[in-house]
Amino acid sequence: SRELFTTAFVEIRDNFRVLFRKLFAGGKADILLTEPEDVLESGIEIVARPPGKEPRSISLLSGGERAMTTIALLFSVFKTRPSPFCVLDEIDAPLDESNIDRFTGMLEDFLEQTQFLIVTHSKRTMSVADVLYGVTMGASGVSKRIAVHMDREDQAAVA
Amino acid sequence: SRELFTTAFVEIRDNFRVLFRKLFAGGKADILLTEPEDVLESGIEIVARPPGKEPRSISLLSGGERAMTTIALLFSVFKTRPSPFCVLDEIDAPLDESNIDRFTGMLEDFLEQTQFLIVTHSKRTMSVADVLYGVTMGASGVSKRIAVHMDREDQAAVA
Amino acid sequence: MRLKKLIAHGFKSFADRTEFDFDHGITGIVGPNGCGKSNVVDAIRWSLGEQRPTKLRGSGMTDVLFNGGDSRKSVSLAEVTLVFDNSSRKLPIDFDEVAVSRRLYRDGESMYLINKNPVRLRDLKELFMDTGVGLDTYSVMEQGRIDAFLSAGVKERRYLFEEAA
Amino acid sequence: MRLKKLIAHGFKSFADRTEFDFDHGITGIVGPNGCGKSNVVDAIRWSLGEQRPTKLRGSGMTDVLFNGGDSRKSVSLAEVTLVFDNSSRKLPIDFDEVAVSRRLYRDGESMYLINKNPVRLRDLKELFMDTGVGLDTYSVMEQGRIDAFLSAGVKERRYLFEEAA
Ligand SMILES: Nc1ncnc2c1ncn2[C@@H]1O[C@H](COP(=O)(O)OP(=O)(O)OP(=O)(O)O)[C@@H](O)[C@H]1O
Numbered sequence: 001s002r003e004l005f006t007t008a009f010v011e012i013r014d015n016f017r018v019l020f021r022k023l024f025a026g027g028k029a030d031i032l033l034t035e036p037e038d039v040l041e042s043g044i045e046i047v048a049r050p051p052g053k054e055p056r057s058i059s060l061l062s063g064g065e066r067a068m069t070t071i072a073l074l075f076s077v078f079k080t081r082p083s084p085f086c087v088l089d090e091i092d093a094p095l096d097e098s099n100i101d102r103f104t105g106m107l108e109d110f111l112e113q114t115q116f117l118i119v120t121h122s123k124r125t126m127s128v129a130d131v132l133y134g135v136t137m138g139a140s141g142v143s144k145r146i147a148v149h150m151d152r153e154d155q156a157a158v159a
Numbered sequence: 160s161r162e163l164f165t166t167a168f169v170e171i172r173d174n175f176r177v178l179f180r181k182l183f184a185g186g187k188a189d190i191l192l193t194e195p196e197d198v199l200e201s202g203i204e205i206v207a208r209p210p211g212k213e214p215r216s217i218s219l220l221s222g223g224e225r226a227m228t229t230i231a232l233l234f235s236v237f238k239t240r241p242s243p244f245c246v247l248d249e250i251d252a253p254l255d256e257s258n259i260d261r262f263t264g265m266l267e268d269f270l271e272q273t274q275f276l277i278v279t280h281s282k283r284t285m286s287v288a289d290v291l292y293g294v295t296m297g298a299s300g301v302s303k304r305i306a307v308h309m310d311r312e313d314q315a316a317v318a
Numbered sequence: 319m320r321l322k323k324l325i326a327h328g329f330k331s332f333a334d335r336t337e338f339d340f341d342h343g344i345t346g347i348v349g350p351n352g353c354g355k356s357n358v359v360d361a362i363r364w365s366l367g368e369q370r371p372t373k374l375r376g377s378g379m380t381d382v383l384f385n386g387g388d389s390r391k392s393v394s395l396a397e398v399t400l401v402f403d404n405s406s407r408k409l410p411i412d413f414d415e416v417a418v419s420r421r422l423y424r425d426g427e428s429m430y431l432i433n434k435n436p437v438r439l440r441d442l443k444e445l446f447m448d449t450g451v452g453l454d455t456y457s458v459m460e461q462g463r464i465d466a467f468l469s470a471g472v473k474e475r476r477y478l479f480e481e482a483a
Numbered sequence: 484m485r486l487k488k489l490i491a492h493g494f495k496s497f498a499d500r501t502e503f504d505f506d507h508g509i510t511g512i513v514g515p516n517g518c519g520k521s522n523v524v525d526a527i528r529w530s531l532g533e534q535r536p537t538k539l540r541g542s543g544m545t546d547v548l549f550n551g552g553d554s555r556k557s558v559s560l561a562e563v564t565l566v567f568d569n570s571s572r573k574l575p576i577d578f579d580e581v582a583v584s585r586r587l588y589r590d591g592e593s594m595y596l597i598n599k600n601p602v603r604l605r606d607l608k609e610l611f612m613d614t615g616v617g618l619d620t621y622s623v624m625e626q627g628r629i630d631a632f633l634s635a636g637v638k639e640r641r642y643l644f645e646e647a648a
């Protein structure tokens with residue numbers, strides 16, 4: 001089990017270094033063990049340095065930078081141990097438009113192995129979905145599913 | 160101090176009942192003391208019932224409903240004890256377009272006594288600001304302030 | 319092992335039988351605040367065997383039963399079914415389609431079913447072993463949790479790596 | 484008692500002297516992720532006397548000093564000034580404008596100033612007593628905190644009501 005953990009750890013770390021640079025278009029990131037001599041008990045330290053910035057503690061990252069770092073980590077785990085489906089509930093809420101584009105771009109790299117269900121309010125994220133389901137709630141507090149299509153105007157707005 | 164607390168509590172509660180109904184266009188809300196016989200130690204219970212729904216625990220409210228409930232509470236306190244200025248950092252992130260409109264509508268009711276500084280990514284919220292400041296960061300990690308105007312296309316998009 | 323369909327009936331705000339066809343690469347779920355989008359995410363978590371009511375934003379497990387609205391009475395049964403395409407035989411069952419269901423009655427009695435056959439929770443967990451699907455993997459990221467991961471302690475973060483090992 | 488201006492110099496990512504004119508009803512602060520918007524909010528909290536580094540997302544107070552970038556060296560002084568319009572004399576000082584400043588040197592020494600005169604933190608707190616401005620009122624709502632209020636315990640919520648009393 002020590003070997004299993006170390007192999008998974010090293011793979012996730014290598015993926016994280018690559019995917020972070022891709023999501024941030026630069027910068028540098030790493031994952032370290034706080035107690036490398038005791039792999040089965042050690043804590044996990046995350047280092048993230050957006051492009052052009054000095055290395056700082058991750059608590060000083062902005063809301064959007066923290067979300068993108070966690071997304072990089074999520075996808076690093078998926079690359080190591082693919083999951084057939086993934087459900088994301090408003091993960092794009094803190095992101096600006098260019099980060100939403102990088103996030104949705106990365107989704108497309110994982111479509112071979114993973115299917116995504118994404119809850120969102122962002123038209124930019126909606127525009128990459130194959131199908132959109134609307135949920136509405138009538139006056140009686142009952143949810144219903146409706147078909148939704150993005151109209152030409154909305155499509156053009158995010159193009 | 161017992162009288163002071165009770166007076167403030169009753170005023171905030173009365174304001175909350177009114178402002179909740181305004182923000183949710185209906186429904187019912189209340190604030191209760193968990194131990195009414197011991198005012199100085201008692202906890203505070205919040206009851207919120209969006210229109211058309213049965214009374215349920217506030218943990219079952221949706222992300223947007225929770226944010227609107229907290230906004231109603233915030234403004235209830237301001238009505239009781241006005242604050243000269245208020246800083247809100249992406250408070251509109253979980254809100255859909257119609258809730259953003261209700262939130263920004265309520266802001267305008269408080270402009271007599273309170274000045275607002277609002278950090279936002281939403282064009283709808285930007286459109287109610289008197290002035291917009293952009294912040295940019297150059298390659299060297301230094302933030303600078305720039306003047307920003309919403310162009311005609313963006314203005315039209317949220318009209 | 320694609321997720322083809324979700325059917326919810328009597329679960330949270332889905333009082334009526336509601337079907338979602340998920341057999342696509344990226345499916346978007348949209349709608350106003352409070353309409354029931356995150357309840358769809360809770361339905362998926364619940365049908366995979368979630369035992370902690372707080373992970374479904376409730377305080378007791380019967381909080382998932384539709385409990386009425388202005389002109390609707392509460393129900394006494396909640397049921398959610400996930401239908402998987404198993405033509406790749408990733409799930410150790412000899413069927414092209416595998417339907418995983420969970421039921422809960424108002425009196426607290428609950429049931430798990432695989433292709434309409436009652437099974438124990440343990441059988442359900444074994445079914446998904448080593449497929450990457452499960453409650454502790456990163457396959458379901460609830461609303462607002464994106465920020466919690468980085469603020470968790472260094473030891474708490476281990477579960478992500480352990481699950482992958 | 485309007486907030487007219489904020490001047491930050493050497494505070495977090497504001498290495499150069501940067502001025503924001505806030506003398507309006509609603510001022511919007513916009514920009515891409517990571518550009519420094521929340522650092523403006525931190526600057527306001529800090530100049531009002533915030534003592535807890537974690538409330539400024541740091542671990543020690545010197546985390547607020549600009550600590551360099553690709554082609555810039557770190558600085559040894561951070562200073563933030565808030566300028567208030569006091570023509571209503573809400574602040575117990577006989578001036579039309581009141582400038583409240585805070586300085587921090589790299590060696591940890593810190594200073595508070597009112598209209599350029601050094602004062603103690605206690606004097607600063609007394610200045611804002613009963614004006615509704617302060618760290619424990621609801622006048623500054625940091626990013627991501629909107630959800631935390633409802634999840635706080637019933638006793639923790641008291642401070643909102645006590646502050647207003
Ligand atoms: N057992 C139940 N019976 C009926 N309705 C319920 C039940 N449990 C939760 N609800 C209702 O479901 C609603 C919340 O739905 P949900 O969290 O899915 O919204 P959402 O679409 O995700 O909204 P948002 O965009 O704000 O996140 C609440 O208003 C709540 O009252």
Ligand SMILES: Nc1ncnc2c1ncn2[C@@H]1O[C@H](COP(=O)(O)OP(=O)(O)OP(=O)(O)O)[C@@H](O)[C@H]1O
Nearest residue numbers: 062063064495516517518519520521522548549550
């Ligand atoms: N002492 C410091 N010196 C230099 N830069 C700093 C310092 N402290 C924090 N920063 C940088 O400031 C940036 C964060 O800025 P901030 O949180 O204000 O972004 P933001 O505009 O609010 O972004 P978002 O939209 O993602 O919330 C981080 O990238 C961080 O590295």
Ligand SMILES: [Mg+2]
Nearest residue numbers: 221222356461
């Ligand atoms: Mg939701």
Ligand SMILES: [Mg+2]
Nearest residue numbers: 062063521626
């Ligand atoms: Mg921010």
